[in-house]
Amino acid sequence: xxxxxxxxxxxxxxxxxxxxxxxxxxxxxxxxxxxxxxxxxxxxxxxxxxxxxxxxxxxxxxxxxxxxxxxxxxxxxxxxxxxxxxxxxxxxxxxxxxxxxxxxxxxxxxxxxxxxxxxxxxxxxxxxxxxxxxxxxxxxxxxxxxxxxxxxxxxxxxxxxxxxxxxxxxxxxxxxxxxxxxxxxxxxxxxxxxxxxxxxxxxxxxxxxxxxxxxxxxxxxxxxxxxxxxxxxxxxxxxxxxxxxxxxxxxxxxxxxxxxxxxxxxxxxxxxxxxxxxxxxxxxxxxxxxxxxxxxxxxxxxxxxxxxxxxxxxxxxxxxxxxxxxxxxxxxxxxxxxxxxxxxxxxxxxxxxxxxxxxxxxxxxxxxxxxxxxxxxxxxxxxxxxxxxxxxxxxxxxx
Amino acid sequence: xxxxxxxxxxxxxxxxxxxxxxxxxxxxxxxxxxxxxxxxxxxxxxxxxxxxxxxxxxxxxxxxxxxxxxxxxxxxxxxxxxxxxxxxxxxxxxxxxxxxxxxxxxxxxxxxxxxxxxxxxxxxxxxxxxxxxxxxxxxxxxxxxxxxxxxxxxxxxxxxxxxxxxxxxxxxxxxxxxxxxxxxxxxxxxxxxxxxxxxxxxxxxxxxxxxxxxxxxxxxxxxxxxxxxxxxxxxxxxxxxxxxxxxxxxxxxxxxxxxxxxxxxxxxxxxxxxxxxxxxxxxxxxxxxxxxxxxxxxxxxxxxxxxxxxxxxxxxxxxxxxxxxxxxxxxxxxxxxxxxxxxxxxxxxxxxxxxxxxxxxxxxxxxxxxxxxxxxxxxxxxxxxxxxxxxxxxxxxxx
Numbered sequence: 127x128x129x130x131x132x133x134x135x136x137x138x139x140x141x142x143x144x145x146x147x148x149x150x151x152x153x154x155x156x157x158x159x160x161x162x163x164x165x166x167x168x169x170x171x172x173x174x175x176x177x178x179x180x181x182x183x184x185x186x187x188x189x190x191x192x193x194x195x196x197x198x199x200x201x202x203x204x205x206x207x208x209x210x211x212x213x214x215x216x217x218x219x220x221x222x223x224x225x226x227x228x229x230x231x232x233x234x235x236x237x238x239x240x241x242x243x244x245x246x247x248x249x250x251x252x253x254x255x256x257x258x259x260x261x262x263x264x265x266x267x268x269x270x271x272x273x274x275x276x277x278x279x280x281x282x283x284x285x286x287x288x289x290x291x292x293x294x295x296x297x298x299x300x301x302x303x304x305x306x307x308x309x310x311x312x313x314x315x316x317x318x319x320x321x322x323x324x325x326x327x328x329x330x331x332x333x334x335x336x337x338x339x340x341x342x343x344x345x346x347x348x349x350x351x352x353x354x355x356x357x358x359x360x361x362x363x364x365x366x367x368x369x370x371x372x373x374x375x376x377x378x379x380x381x382x383x384x385x386x387x388x389x390x391x392x393x394x395x396x397x398x399x400x401x402x403x404x405x406x407x408x409x410x411x412x413x414x415x416x417x418x419x420x421x422x423x424x425x426x427x428x429x430x431x432x433x434x435x436x437x438x439x440x441x442x443x444x445x446x447x448x449x450x451x452x453x454x455x456x457x458x459x460x461x462x463x464x465x466x467x468x469x470x471x472x473x474x475x476x477x478x479x480x481x482x483x484x485x486x487x488x489x490x491x492x493x494x495x496x497x498x499x500x501x502x503x504x505x506x507x508x509x510x511x512x513x514x515x516x517x518x519x520x521x522x523x524x525x
Numbered sequence: 526x527x528x529x530x531x532x533x534x535x536x537x538x539x540x541x542x543x544x545x546x547x548x549x550x551x552x553x554x555x556x557x558x559x560x561x562x563x564x565x566x567x568x569x570x571x572x573x574x575x576x577x578x579x580x581x582x583x584x585x586x587x588x589x590x591x592x593x594x595x596x597x598x599x600x601x602x603x604x605x606x607x608x609x610x611x612x613x614x615x616x617x618x619x620x621x622x623x624x625x626x627x628x629x630x631x632x633x634x635x636x637x638x639x640x641x642x643x644x645x646x647x648x649x650x651x652x653x654x655x656x657x658x659x660x661x662x663x664x665x666x667x668x669x670x671x672x673x674x675x676x677x678x679x680x681x682x683x684x685x686x687x688x689x690x691x692x693x694x695x696x697x698x699x700x701x702x703x704x705x706x707x708x709x710x711x712x713x714x715x716x717x718x719x720x721x722x723x724x725x726x727x728x729x730x731x732x733x734x735x736x737x738x739x740x741x742x743x744x745x746x747x748x749x750x751x752x753x754x755x756x757x758x759x760x761x762x763x764x765x766x767x768x769x770x771x772x773x774x775x776x777x778x779x780x781x782x783x784x785x786x787x788x789x790x791x792x793x794x795x796x797x798x799x800x801x802x803x804x805x806x807x808x809x810x811x812x813x814x815x816x817x818x819x820x821x822x823x824x825x826x827x828x829x830x831x832x833x834x835x836x837x838x839x840x841x842x843x844x845x846x847x848x849x850x851x852x853x854x855x856x857x858x859x860x861x862x863x864x865x866x867x868x869x870x871x872x873x874x875x876x877x878x879x880x881x882x883x884x885x886x887x888x889x890x891x892x893x894x895x896x897x898x899x900x901x902x903x904x905x906x907x908x909x910x911x912x913x914x915x916x917x918x919x920x921x922x923x924x
Contacts, residue, residue, distance in 0.1 A: 258859030266774030279690030291678030375665030460657030
């Protein structure tokens, strides 16, 4: 393992709030960037008001802002703008998720900032993007799940459209912003200049529907809500055991044959005309599901079913809830997906591990999220401000 | 706009199949990398067998493999391995999604490849990751949605766990792999060496649950399926109008006050002790939802509700299905999320646009997916093979 971190040469100014932008900043910070979170004096990121709380501090905020240093800055004051411009001179990336136009009005839009530092990469994430006819509309995750189509394809046939139970539009948007920033950093090695990176939550959700648009293009039928079944493969669904549900993913004919022979002990199903190829199995999935549940699944527990199916070499798994995940030794111990960190106010808390694993430049959590304005003096001093100057600026509400 | 592409100096060997790996390769290709897709002679990527089809070619494959050149290669043959090693010498990234161990058995694992090219970045995505006690288990998207916890938090309270209606675990895994590769490329500018990038679908889904683990850590209660509500913010849900559903996302007290004053015309709800702060609104969401539906939503159509709420500056939107999205002028025209491409067999088809927008180094679709082995001669000739040598290799089934 190297002593280097992948992004150790990169400094990010993170003006973002709530999830999508902070997720992006946290990912870049985990990869080794020096991320300076800039918050409103006195109030900070909206997410500081979101539970769960530990000793009066938001652990929601804590997870999304680990590995960041934190300052407060009033960007509406002239002195605040001046400090920000000084930081831009020494930084690589400005990250913001204001409504499009807000930074321009402050005189801090990309066109201004690139005159200060032509190498600056200006990265914005918003509900609808920084251009386009809806760009001024406010957008939260739920709007992107609704207008990006994910709700229309999620849920059981009898129910209405269903929201994914995490802020997946924000997560996808934050990840796309990371990708755009890292691509712009690589481009800068060639061009010598920064550029704008623009990501919208809606576009991010639209892209996550993968082949749904191609299916519509060919069939002219809108994809339906199919519960836990999949339009392209069967058996590939949830199944009821004696004590709960589990899932099977039989991706091809070979796996299906192994399943009929070794689990169902019904080799005749391999050539049964209802099920003799993937397309027919998809068409007759409900019949196949009933056979699997009646002849096999309901006679055993989830754990027995999964063990038997895995032993036959076929993909299967339990349906975990959050506590199962946090206790699973593969996820918790081997993959280190939950990391203890010591926070100055919250004490020992558990944050999500990073899903990107690099063998040489370690990805990980080095320090906890900042309390509001925790690094004001450290960072303002580094810009050359004296104690007296800082006292005067503080008095004026600049930070 | 520059004539450069962000990743124009990067060559990728893409050995992956189906979704997660190909999604990663397509993203890198859209960003300008030279991606060479390597497939099994005669058969190719499993996804060539997935519908929808146009003129006998898979459009499912077409979407995930645009901007890639394609060759066939039998990696079990000595000659195939030799060709692959020659390509590794001239490439930056090897991308694979075999079950962990397969490449090592072929003699083509990272430890071998780095002796050929110490700068090579070896990127793998699999169900459970290349290390850890479950690493040899087969994993498909549905297994990651089940064991990664997303199914447990998605769905309506009366239903069981619910699968997200797209292969979101694959998409998240592919995106995390892109992030890891781009970070490793940046690290290489400092260290001069490549490294391994390892991503699992399960870890990717686990991380996408954002604050669910922190809520469990504090409450010791597993997050429940909440339909379209959100555990952290209210009002933030779907609401029934006279002709369907729409969504509202009121992310802070200011928006909530605007909503009470200008939409509900019930300013008393701002200070009502049930709803006077976000935490109380979350706790009493069902009561608040009933008030919103009875006093406002059900008296208007979806379109009227959304227009009125947006006019008051509050985030809201309709719930789109796939055809709505493909016809929406913001998504389709302004954001260019559906791109026509002319494929040699399929003709004019529509592929998903890229959600990452860069202002200087254009991201986009330059050419369609390869037919099986389309670029064999072009690429093998570039390695120095003569027509006679290629005829002999072809005869032996090497490609």
